[in-house]
Amino acid sequence: MNFNVLFIDDDAFMLKALIRTAKRLRPTWTFLGCEMPENWHKVGSTLPSLDMVICDYQMPSINGEQVLRQVMQACPAAVRVLLTGDSSEEIVTRASQFSHHIVGKPFSEQAIQEIFHCLERLQRLPFVKSSREQLGKLQGLPVLPDLVNQIRVILHNPEADLLEVASLLEHEPALSARLVPLANSAFMGFARPVTNIMEAVLRLGSKLIEAIVILHSVEREFSGKLPPDAHIQINEFAFKHAVLAKKLASYSSLTTTEQDMVFSAAIFSAIGRLIESVYACQEEHEYNANIHIQPGFLNSTLMSAYILTLWGHDEMLCEVLLWQDTPSPEGNSVEQLSFILFLTKQFLVAKTDEDINQLQDIIESPVLLAAWKRLTAEIPIGSVRAT
Numbered sequence: 001m002n003f004n005v006l007f008i009d010d011d012a013f014m015l016k017a018l019i020r021t022a023k024r025l026r027p028t029w030t031f032l033g034c035e036m037p038e039n040w041h042k043v044g045s046t047l048p049s050l051d052m053v054i055c056d057y058q059m060p061s062i063n064g065e066q067v068l069r070q071v072m073q074a075c076p077a078a079v080r081v082l083l084t085g086d087s088s089e090e091i092v093t094r095a096s097q098f099s100h101h102i103v104g105k106p107f108s109e110q111a112i113q114e115i116f117h118c119l120e121r122l123q124r125l126p127f128v129k130s131s132r133e134q135l136g137k138l139q140g141l142p143v144l145p146d147l148v149n150q151i152r153v154i155l156h157n158p159e160a161d162l163l164e165v166a167s168l169l170e171h172e173p174a175l176s177a178r179l180v181p182l183a184n185s186a187f188m189g190f191a192r193p194v195t196n197i198m199e200a201v202l203r204l205g206s207k208l209i210e211a212i213v214i215l216h217s218v219e220r221e222f223s224g225k226l227p228p229d230a231h232i233q234i235n236e237f238a239f240k241h242a243v244l245a246k247k248l249a250s251y252s253s254l255t256t257t258e259q260d261m262v263f264s265a266a267i268f269s270a271i272g273r274l275i276e277s278v279y280a281c282q283e284e285h286e287y288n289a290n291i292h293i294q295p296g297f298l299n300s301t302l303m304s305a306y307i308l309t310l311w312g313h314d315e316m317l318c319e320v321l322l323w324q325d326t327p328s329p330e331g332n333s334v335e336q337l338s339f340i341l342f343l344t345k346q347f348l349v350a351k352t353d354e355d356i357n358q359l360q361d362i363i364e365s366p367v368l369l370a371a372w373k374r375l376t377a378e379i380p381i382g383s384v385r386a387t
Contacts, residue, residue, distance in 0.1 A: 001120070001123060002028050002029050002030065003026070003029050003030070003051040003052065003119060003120075003123075004029070004030045004032075004047040004048065004049060004050055004051050004052075005022065005029060005030070005031050005032070005050075005051060005052045005053075005054065006031075006032050006033075006034060006040065006043065006044050006047070006050055006052070006053045006054070007019060007022070007031065007032070007033045007034065007054050007055075008033075008034045008037050008040050008053065008054070008055040008056060008064075008067060009033075009034075009035070009037075009055070009056040009059070009083065010035055010036070010037060010056065010059045010060065010061075011056070012035055014056070014105075015033040015034075015035060016033070018033070018054070018083075018107065018112075019031050019033050021107075021109055021112055022112060022116075025109070025112060025113055025116060026116055029116075030047065032044070032046070032047065036061075037055070037056075037059050037061060037062050037064075037067050038061055038062050040053075040055075040067055040070070040071075041070070041074060044075070049075070049077075049078075050071075050075045050078045051077075051078055051079065051119060051123075052078055052079040052080075052081065052115070052116075052119050053067075053068065053071045053075070053078050053079075053080055053081065054081040054083055054103070054115075055067045055068055055071075055080075055081070055082060055083060056083045056084070056105075057082055057083065057084035057085075057086065057091075058084070058085075058086075064082050064083070064084065065082075065094070065095075065098055068080045068082060068098045068099050069098045072098055072136070072137060076132075076133040076134070076136040076137045077129065077132040077133045077136045078136065079100050079101070079115070079118065079119050079122065079136075079310075080098065080099045080100050080101075080136075081099060081100065081101040081102070081103055081115055082095050082098075082099040082101070082102050082103070083103050083105055083107065084102060084103075084104070084105060085104065085105040085106075092143055093143055095143075096139075096140055096141050096142070096143045097139045097140055098139070100118075100141070100310050101115050101118070101310070103115065114312060117312070118309065118310060118312060121309050121315055121318075122306075122309050122310070124315075125305060125306070125309060125318070125322070126322075127294060127302070127306075128294055130293075130294075131293050131294040131302065134293050135293065135302065135303065135306045138275070138303065138306075140275075140278070141275070141307060141310075142217070142218040142221050142222070142271065142275075142307070143221065144214065144217055144311065145217055147168065147172065147217075148213055148214060148217045150168060151165055151168060151169075151209070151210065151213055152210060152214075155206040155207075155209065155210050160206055162201050162202055162205075162206065162209075163198065163201075163202075165201055165206075165209060166197050166198040166200075166201040166202070169197050169201065169213075170197055170198075174216070175212075175213060175216055176197045176200075178212065178216060179197060179200045179201070179204065179209070179212060180194060180195075180196070180197060180200045182200070182204065182212070182239075183199070183200035183203045183204050184200075185243070205256075205260065207257075207260035207261070207263070207264055208260055208263055208264070210264070211242075211263065211264040211267040211268060212267065214267075214268070214271075215235075215238065215267050215268070215270055215271070218270075218271050218274060219231065219235060219274070222274050222275075222278055225278045225281070226274070226277055226278055226281060227281075230277055231274075234270050234273045234274055234277065235270065237270070237273075237348065238266060238267050238269060238270035238273075239267070240348055241266040241269070241341070241344055241345055241348055242262075242263045242264075242266035242267045243263070244344040244347060244348065244375070244379075245262040245263060245265075245266045245340050245341050245344045246259045246260070246262060246263040247375060248262075248340050248343065248344055248368075248371055248372065248375050249262050249337070249340055251370075251371035251374050251375055252340070252365075252367055252368050252371040253367065253371075254336075254337075258333070258337060261314075261316070261317055261320060261337060262320065262337050262340050262341055264317060265317055265320045265321040265324065265337070265341055266324075266341060266344075266345075268304055268308055268313075268317075268321060269300070269301065269304050269321060269324070270304075271303070271304045271307055271308075272298075272299070272300035272301055272302070272303035272304035272305075272307070273300040273304075275300070275303050275307075276299055276300045276303060296326065297322070297325065298325055301321065301322060301324065301325055302322075304321055305318050305321050305322040308321065316333070316334060319334045319338075320334055320337045320338045320341065321338075321341075322338075323335070323338035324338045324341035324342055324345065325342060325345075326338070326342070327339065327342055327362055328342070330363075330364055330365050330368065336365075336368075339368075340368075343359055343363070343372065346359055347359070347375075347376070356376055359372075360372060360373070360376075
């Protein structure tokens with residue numbers, strides 16, 4: 001699939017360099033440049049649609065924030081990228097109100113490659129046009145701090161050194177206070193207790209660490225924007241769901257990678273719920289949770305899948321998360337894993353044994369059915385219920 005991308009920069013030399021790099025990376029795409037940012041709309045209107053707009057921040061007549069806010073209103077489905085040499089926390093946090101990505105100056109080919117890949121993956125999500133536009137208008141999307149990005153870079157290295165991650169986390173007491181108890185949880189299947197963050201990181205592994213660190217970061221960003229009880233409730237549901245899903249996957253003899261994927265998907269689902277709850281609490285957004293962004297999907301699930309795709313997470317993980325509210329035929333891997341998420345989420349809100357039996361009746365796989373019976377036999381209904 002080909003895409004239309006508009007570059008906006010008052011520096012003609014920088015504009016040519018950006019377009020030259022872009023054409024080398026995606027020779028079949030259409031790229032336009034605009035040296036006069038106040039005329040971006042006129043230049044962009046020569047294309048059938050705009051799929052991505054990449055705009056410099058510091059410009060004399062109008063800055064990148066003003067331009068991208070205009071883009072948000074005129075072309076809400078377009079991915080918005082801010083190009084800036086200022087990577088201060090203030091700029092990064094502010095940029096979350098109007099852009100999806102920040103690319104540093106001087107730019108690197110790898111950075112451009114990553115945002116192009118993100119655009120391709122977003123287009124593969126099963127969102128209708130109106131959904132893309134509504135999701136594109138989301139403001140205040142969580143911004144991952146430098147610590148989280150450092151940890152992600154380490155964890156995504158095939159030769160990742162978890163001890164290096166542990167040394168970073170040692171300076172984050174709040175995170176350590178969450179990870180160590182989780183590594184000691186008998187419910188997670190661990191018997192011998194660990195006493196420090198080093199042991200906890202080695203025990204939990206890279207995927208679980210990444211999921212927990214990201215959720216912790218998002219929670220911190222939303223602290224104060226939600227009533228404490230609502231914040232705690234969303235957090236507890238996500239962790240209980242993640243642990244149950246991982247356990248059911250384990251009982252179904254799925255691989256460690258698949259177990260970690262359902263754990264991560266359940267954890268990341270909280271991101272959309274947090275955003276949705278913040279919107280519902282803020283009168284200026286006039287958010288109505290009863291109006292579905294796209295029929296067949298929970299709004300919070302769409303938000304989570306959209307944000308994870310923007311952050312460059314594994315494509316299969318995003319699919320598993322996206323389909324977790326739809327009972328599947330248990331065919332391919334995505335359907336199998338999303339069905340495990342569906343079953344365990346419903347288990348958390350079940351009120352009677354009849355509710356459990358109805359879930360059991362829709363399980364077709366003998367292996368999954370045996371795993372489900374084992375899980376429900378050892379965990380009494382309501383013992384891990386989350387509201």
